[in-house]
Amino acid sequence: MLLCASTDWYERYGGMMKIMSTPNTSSFSMYANFPLFQGVDPSLGASALEACPICELKEGDILLEPGQSGDDVYLLLSGRLCIHLGSLEDAPIICLEVGECVGEMSIIEEKHASAFVVAERDSRLLKISQKTLWHLINSSHAFARNMLYTLSQRLRHNNQLIIAGLKREQQFQHYAHIDPLTDLYNRRWLDEYLCRVVRRCQEKKEPFSVIMLDVDHFKKYNDDYGHLAGDRALIGLAKVIRRCIRVSDMPIRFGGEEFLVLLQGASQKIALEVAQRLCDAVRAESILDLEGKELQGITISLGVATANVGDDGEDVIQMADEALYKAKKMGRDRVAV
Known part of the structure; x- marks a missing residue:
């Protein structure tokens, strides 16, 4: 189950995660080295993320599933997430490490999630709303560049999956039509x-x-x-x-x-x-x-x-x-x- 809370909630109730109640220039430094925020003005970043809650997933929890409305981007602060196409029984097509994000494609394409995103182990995520995401893109050239780079990586990885799939299909066709002993048609x-x-x-x-x-x-x-x-x-x-x-x-x-x-x-x-x-x-x-x-x-x-x-x-x-x-x-x- 995904548990999210504002920074104030964690301070009032002694939450397990130590975070500052009001993001400022100094607190933004914890995100500044993540690819998504590299080069972003600290004051702009701190202001934009002020209302962004931190969420907690337990191992095996599902963050996103096919058909789910994609209204937020999740930045992985700790733990590990795995992305599964088709079903949870299928091997993950990719796993996300600390500093990577997920959910941006659904927002930009205005489409629902197309895969399962599951916590491989206990994880913490910064939840960035669609409104905040577009504000950062429109206000920060650095953030827009970083997002473009993230999308480029996604597309490159998708292309690699397609190529790998085509190669596997060609191999299946080969083995289906070729005699294994003589290497002639069968x-x-x-x-x-x-x-x-x-x-x-x-x-x-x-x-x-x-x-x-x-x-x-x-x-x-x-x-x-x-x-x-x-x-x-x-x-x-x-x-x-x-x-x-x-x-x-x-x-x-x-x-x-x-x-x-x-x-x-x-x-x-x-x-x-x-x-x-x-x-x-x-x-x-x-x-x-x-x-x-x-x-x-x-x-x-x-x-x-x-x-x-x-x-x-x-x-x-x-x-x-x-x-x-x-x-x-x-x-x-x-x-x-």
Whole structure:
């Protein structure tokens, strides 16, 4: 609970806080070093703050909450305040230390409070009314400058929060659409973007092809050399795929040891060239364990399909899958259409 009293009340009833009953030039010195009052004429400051009460909060008390009318600025004299957005269960976005203030944004914007302000520990605050605040702004260039600096800091901090939030969102998007082992796009990305890729090619009247591939005898590879070796093989395969495809091509880990490459603007001839380049490069690639020791190499089988008029993305993937099956039937380690 917020308890406020004038300086006279504290003197009459022996309040816990020692303050002078009538602010004057000498008593104003206790505020003069706070950022809000630096450079302010002592006599003006003392006169303006004469009617400003000092308030007391206990640990956990709420000073402001969303929707509350913002009619006062609170200057923190002792203790610590924390600001929470959304709910009190959320981590604070910022904590205020002695000398900092809160509430000025609501007054200047003429809007209600938008966050919870809570005492992290027992705190004392100087309560400055809206009328007093505007009087100080209009009467003191130094105070107006200090308030402008305070608002600038608030905006800068808000910008930092926005940037941090955007970075987190980008990270979430990345983790949602990227396979953690190979760092290629995952099946979820394919489900969301396949239609867009195909539609873009159709609108531009460009060909669209798909390469589907998987590792030959991968189950036996895992059984013979272990799953860690299998993971290293998949990581090595992903690196070869990125190295061999075109900049505009999109590599996807389809699932397990199966991979897809979407080739925008690629005819069947171009797609076959990319697929053969992949097949040859994987056969020649050295697979290394975490210590740099060379492991058994792998080979891949690949199926290539190019969209016909009216085909959608799923149709082309199905055709590529059938071509992959044909490559396996033909002896593996090869490309089929």
